[in-house]
Amino acid sequence: MAMSEWERQRTLEMIDKLSDNERERVLSSVQSFTNWLRDKLYFIYNKVRDKVRSLWDKLCSFFY
Amino acid sequence: MFSFKEKTPIRLVIGLNQVDKMIPGGWNEKLNCPTKEAEEQLEKRAKDIISKLSKIAQLSDTHIEYYSALKRYRLIPLLSKVIANAYAGFKLDHIKPRDPFELADPEVKAFADEQRAKRNKGNQQDSNLFLEELSKYLSPQDTKLLQEKLAQEKQRPPKVAILGKAGVGKTTTINSVFNAEWKTSHTTVGTTEAQMKEFELKDGGGTLSVVDLPGYGRSLKEDAKYDEIYQSVIPSCDVVLLIMQADARDLTDDQEMILKLTQWLKKSPTPQR
Numbered sequence: 001m002a003m004s005e006w007e008r009q010r011t012l013e014m015i016d017k018l019s020d021n022e023r024e025r026v027l028s029s030v031q032s033f034t035n036w037l038r039d040k041l042y043f044i045y046n047k048v049r050d051k052v053r054s055l056w057d058k059l060c061s062f063f064y
Numbered sequence: 065m066f067s068f069k070e071k072t073p074i075r076l077v078i079g080l081n082q083v084d085k086m087i088p089g090g091w092n093e094k095l096n097c098p099t100k101e102a103e104e105q106l107e108k109r110a111k112d113i114i115s116k117l118s119k120i121a122q123l124s125d126t127h128i129e130y131y132s133a134l135k136r137y138r139l140i141p142l143l144s145k146v147i148a149n150a151y152a153g154f155k156l157d158h159i160k161p162r163d164p165f166e167l168a169d170p171e172v173k174a175f176a177d178e179q180r181a182k183r184n185k186g187n188q189q190d191s192n193l194f195l196e197e198l199s200k201y202l203s204p205q206d207t208k209l210l211q212e213k214l215a216q217e218k219q220r221p222p223k224v225a226i227l228g229k230a231g232v233g234k235t236t237t238i239n240s241v242f243n244a245e246w247k248t249s250h251t252t253v254g255t256t257e258a259q260m261k262e263f264e265l266k267d268g269g270g271t272l273s274v275v276d277l278p279g280y281g282r283s284l285k286e287d288a289k290y291d292e293i294y295q296s297v298i299p300s301c302d303v304v305l306l307i308m309q310a311d312a313r314d315l316t317d318d319q320e321m322i323l324k325l326t327q328w329l330k331k332s333p334t335p336q337r
Binding site: 007011014021025029038039041 | 069070072073092094095097100138140141143144145147148150151152153154157164171172175176179180183194195197198201202206209210213217334
């Protein structure tokens with residue numbers, strides 16, 4: 001049976017949600033990498049600490 | 065909204081599975097998604113449970129996610145929480161959970177594929193961008209050291225411990241979220257001891273180690289025995305995934321387990337390898 005207009009709209013909504021979820025996954029990965037860097041190479045983390053925050057903001061602005 | 069945290073997270077993720085069963089008649093099988101009305105209700109109910117659980121062990125809601133492994137609903141949010149809270153969780157960021165539209169009507173799947181293909185053109189963003197940017201502010205020596213440490217880290221397979229009561233969908237969760245086939249024994253019912261399983265992830269994604277821990281809540285005697293197993297296994301894991309049934313009426317055993325896990329993991333903030 002052909003998809004109704006409502007079904008198409010609902011499917012598009014679900015695709016939108018999946019896209020949003022993908023963006024959060026990327027940010028989770030960045031957060032995780034930063035945590036790992038802080039634990040493993042603290043002196044390097046200290047050198048880029050301020051940059052990390054501004055890059056995080058930059059990355060968020062790509063997404064939201 | 066996501067906010068940046070400068071604190072090592074507790075390596076625990078709580079998954080509230082089977083949300084598709086929370087609202088009777090609320091699942092649209094043709095589209096394989098909740099009806100709009102049901103989605104609003106289940107979101108509200110799941111958030112109530114998350115709020116309740118987060119208070120018991122002072123966990124933030126960044127450790128808890130609701131989903132349905134069977135229907136492949138909200139698998140990416142669950143994976144995101146695993147990535148964010150696991151030690152070196154970025155090693156899991158290439159994993160693509162199973163596609164919910166594969167379970168929808170073929171016509172719906174075709175429509176979804178067409179729409180997604182249109183959107184994906186020229187819209188590639190990934191976390192490598194972040195690493196490339198950081199390298200600009202480091203000396204060549206520091207960059208080399210970082211690359212070496214990263215290569216070492218990536219050689220270790222991510223190690224995930226999974227636990228929950230019998231029938232909460234641990235195996236389905238692993239299969240769906242990590243997009244991997246986990247072969248279980250047909251001769252035993254339930255897991256009585258910790259079982260270590262290693263398997264290849266799809267698309268050359270490497271190996272994932274999963275420690276299937278015995279289920280709690282059957283008897284006090286068994287729970288005491290299993291606590292010893294949990295405490296011997298958990299410190300070496302990169303993340304612990306506790307699966308609960310989203311519509312369970314009695315959360316006492318789960319709450320107790322969350323408290324214990326939180327305490328054990330606080331004692332070893334990074335995995336003891």
